[in-house]
Amino acid sequence: MAQNSSHSTRIVKSGSISFGRSKADCLIRSISEYGAALDVAGDEKIPDEFALTVIPDGGPRRCSVVWRKEKRIAVAFY
Numbered sequence: 001m002a003q004n005s006s007h008s009t010r011i012v013k014s015g016s017i018s019f020g021r022s023k024a025d026c027l028i029r030s031i032s033e034y035g036a037a038l039d040v041a042g043d044e045k046i047p048d049e050f051a052l053t054v055i056p057d058g059g060p061r062r063c064s065v066v067w068r069k070e071k072r073i074a075v076a077f078y
Contacts (some may be wrong), residue, residue, distance in 0.1 A: 018060065019050040028054060034065065035076040040072050 015038060024046060027039040028051040031054070040046055051060035052075065063075035 010016075013057070014051075014055040016053045016055060017044075017046060017050050018053070019047050029072070033077070035063065036076060037070055037074050044072060064073060 009032065010030045011028060013028045013031075015036075016029045017024040017026050017038075017040070024040060024044045029037045029039055031037075036054070036056065046065070049062070049064045052063050053060045061077050063077050066074045066076050068074075
């Protein structure tokens with residue numbers, strides 16, 4: 001049976017969230033071509049739309065928050 005490429009891959013990588021002139025660090029827990037699950041510090045004020053950079057893999061990807069739960073957020077790429 002062929003595996004669907006849209007499945008997310010569980011990883012633990014460093015990431016950087018940037019919005020306006022602000023930046024915040026995060027841990028990327030899973031990622032797919034459509035979105036990602038991120039762990040953020042509890043005191044961070046993360047907006048609904050921002051750019052996510054996977055360190056050191058590449059450039060920023062625009063994304064929007066799909067859901068939030070305590071210190072974890074899920075985003076969709078656009």
